[in-house]
Amino acid sequence: MDATEKMLQDLFKQMGADELQSQRMASQLLKRANQLAKEESISEIEALQNLLKKILEGQK
Structure with a gap:
């Protein structure tokens, strides 16, 4: 597990x-970000963002 995955796990735990x-x-989020990055020719970081x-908008 890398730092990004750990950070996401912590975020989801905070969300319940x-x-x-x-x-x-x-x-799943990291997999989807990877897919979007390839589909949209953007970086994985941008896709993840x-x-x-x-x-986060859905949580409001």
Whole structure:
């Protein structure tokens, strides 16, 4: 597990997910960011930022 995945797991735990859920959510989010980066010809970081913005907006 890298630092980004750990950070995402911690974020999802703060949002109410349990340990297993947070692991799955972080893994899936990173996979989706990788897919979007390839599809849209953007960096993985930019794709991850866009996805995180959507998640946080959905929490409001």
